[in-house]
Amino acid sequence: MTAEDEEIIARWKLAERIAVEAGSHALGYYNRRETLVIESKGDPQDVVSIADREVEELIRSRTGEAFGADGFLGEEYGLTGGNSGFTWVVDPIDGTSPFVHGMPNWCVSIAVLYKGEPVIGVIHVPCHDELYSSALGQGATLNGKPLKLGQQKTIRNAVTGIGANHHVTPQSVAKIVEDLLASGGNFVRLGSGALMLAYVAAGRLVGYYEPYMHAWDCLGGYCLVREAGGWFLPFPSDGERLTKGAPVLATGPGATNDLQRIAGIEQTGVAAA
Structure with a gap:
């Protein structure tokens, strides 16, 4: 394993841990969503709440503690530069509209870019207790089960x-x-x-x-x-x-x-x- 591979895997394992922690935090807000103050970002369908901001702050804090030289791009607070070649790209709650309206179709999305390429992808879906996880050359899993796509599904027999x-x-x-x-x-x-x-x-x-x-x-x-x-x-x-x-x-x-x-x-x- 190369030093580069080790750097990616270290961030991958951290991304998995953070995604679960962030998802749990977001789920707490989801379960008391009637108390949230919902704001619009300029379009009535594009909304945000304290839950989005707090979850992003949590993820920023955890990644900064472990990899302070990495860049970070989040939906709520924008881009912070880094000098390691790695950039975390995060949506703290993707699907805020379903979130605030009581639908389970939302998730925490964490990616890491290395030299412009997505080398880590972790998505946690708290309402369904699902953790999708992947890293460059390591395959993809859902709750630890490998995911592998084939040719059999097309637009005509699938959705x-x-x-x-x-x-x-x-x-x-x-x-x-x-x-x-x-x-x-x-x-x-x-x-x-x-x-x-x-x-x-x-x-x-x-x-x-x-x-x-x-x-x-x-x-x-x-x-x-x-x-x-x-x-x-x-x-x-x-x-x-x-x-x-x-x-x-x-x-x-x-x-x-x-x-x-x-x-x-x-x-x-x-x-x-």
């Missing part, structure tokens, strides 16, 4: 996840849905992109597409999908581009060509080794 938000037009989302249905597929939208990407890695969804998404929503799921044997469209990670939105697409092997066509994306990307 695709679709995401939408105020950054994209209703017409563009309608076109995606129309093309998917016309191709013999079907879709769901759960309100948490990170969770739906974890479901792609687990084979519950055959793919996930969202025309505009942020790094903290997708990079943990991207690592999971790659390590499970799937494909993803690379996310721009150079400098400030990491803080901007971009199209997100991840698929199981049997759906890659169809979903690239529906998304209008050239057939290039990152596949599992």
Whole structure:
């Protein structure tokens, strides 16, 4: 094992521990959500509460104590630079809208980038007691059980996840849905992109597409999908581009060509080794 591998694995084990701790903290707020003061970030569907902020602060604190030279990007407090080559990318509660409305479709998403590549992806789903975990070259697991995707599931015999938000037009989302249905597929939208990407890695969804998404929503799921044997469209990670939105697409092997066509994306990307 190289020194680089050891550095990744040390952060991976920490990410697993932090995700469970953060999920437990968030679940406490979820169980008393009627006491939360809900704020809007500018769009009525884009909300935040003290739970999001406290969970991110917890994760920042834990990672900073262990790896003070690492960078950190969180949805609530932005980007803090580092000089180790590693950057933590975190959504403390992905699916805040389901969270505040009493639906279980939310999660804690933790990714780590190394030299711009997602090398760790850990997603904890407290309401279902599920821990999705992956690291570069180490495979992906769900509660310790290995995840491995095959060719047998396609858009025609399985379900695709679709995401939408105020950054994209209703017409563009309608076109995606129309093309998917016309191709013999079907879709769901759960309100948490990170969770739906974890479901792609687990084979519950055959793919996930969202025309505009942020790094903290997708990079943990991207690592999971790659390590499970799937494909993803690379996310721009150079400098400030990491803080901007971009199209997100991840698929199981049997759906890659169809979903690239529906998304209008050239057939290039990152596949599992």
